[in-house]
Amino acid sequence: MGHISDTIRSLHARLPEGVGLVAVSKFHPVEALREAYGAGQRIFGESRVQELLEKAQQMPGDVRWHFIGHLQTNKARQLVGLAAMIESVDSERLLELIDRLSQERGVVTNVLMQVHVAAEETKFGFSPDELLGYFRNRRFENLRATHICGIMGMATNTDDTDRIRSDFRTIAQLRRQILDICPDLRGFDTVSMGMSDDFPIAIEEGSTLVRVGTAIFGHRQY
Numbered sequence: 001m002g003h004i005s006d007t008i009r010s011l012h013a014r015l016p017e018g019v020g021l022v023a024v025s026k027f028h029p030v031e032a033l034r035e036a037y038g039a040g041q042r043i044f045g046e047s048r049v050q051e052l053l054e055k056a057q058q059m060p061g062d063v064r065w066h067f068i069g070h071l072q073t074n075k076a077r078q079l080v081g082l083a084a085m086i087e088s089v090d091s092e093r094l095l096e097l098i099d100r101l102s103q104e105r106g107v108v109t110n111v112l113m114q115v116h117v118a119a120e121e122t123k124f125g126f127s128p129d130e131l132l133g134y135f136r137n138r139r140f141e142n143l144r145a146t147h148i149c150g151i152m153g154m155a156t157n158t159d160d161t162d163r164i165r166s167d168f169r170t171i172a173q174l175r176r177q178i179l180d181i182c183p184d185l186r187g188f189d190t191v192s193m194g195m196s197d198d199f200p201i202a203i204e205e206g207s208t209l210v211r212v213g214t215a216i217f218g219h220r221q222y
């Protein structure tokens with residue numbers, strides 16, 4: 001068997017119980033996804049709507065597709081009803097749109113709130129204060145067909161493992177702070193953090209879902 005299936009098997013063996021694996025397959029051909037699927041992988045992460053749609057047509061129906069990229073509002077309609085989870089909700093406007101589209105389609109969409117704690121300016125997401133404000137004001141009570149399952153975030157892109165660790169700690173703490181504000185939130189359990197280079201630290205800091213691309217599929221050809 002090849003490198004992809006070997007890596008999937010060793011990751012499944014190595015990840016602690018309660019930590020899920022999103023195989024981030026963006027920019028990789030469907031053959032690579034099939035090899036991962038053959039090794040038992042079922043959750044795949046994609047960052048572009050068109051690519052996800054094309055791959056979904058070619059992969060078995062029990063794949064759970066997680067959308068992890070910045071979602072433009074004009075593409076949301078195509079994802080609702082198809083994606084098992086939209087991990088990258090980065091604005092209230094997008095959240096409300098997903099909710100409206102989900103009602104129209106008669107489905108409930110699982111989402112994560114993307115929080116921005118990294119030093120980079122360019123990353124999308126709510127700031128920790130915006131997110132706390134959203135829950136303090138109980139804005140989620142307006143949602144009818146969207147389940148907020150938790151939060152997603154990224155650490156600063158750096159070699160400084162102390163900084164990486166403190167970013168992950170901030171993200172995991174934020175979930176607990178939100179639960180302190182809204183103890184009645186149900187199923188707000190997911191902390192999606194950790195990528196190829198930093199997922200072991202993320203797990204130590206409380207990740208429940210790691211998103212691993214390069215370590216499984218190799219480098220991407222953009």
Ligand SMILES: *Cc1c(COP(=O)(O)O)cnc(C)c1O
Binds near residue numbers: 068213
């Ligand atoms: C591409 C991507 C990943 C995977 O990154 P790797 O370093 O290849 O493991 C994880 N999360 C998000 C949001 C991504 O865009």
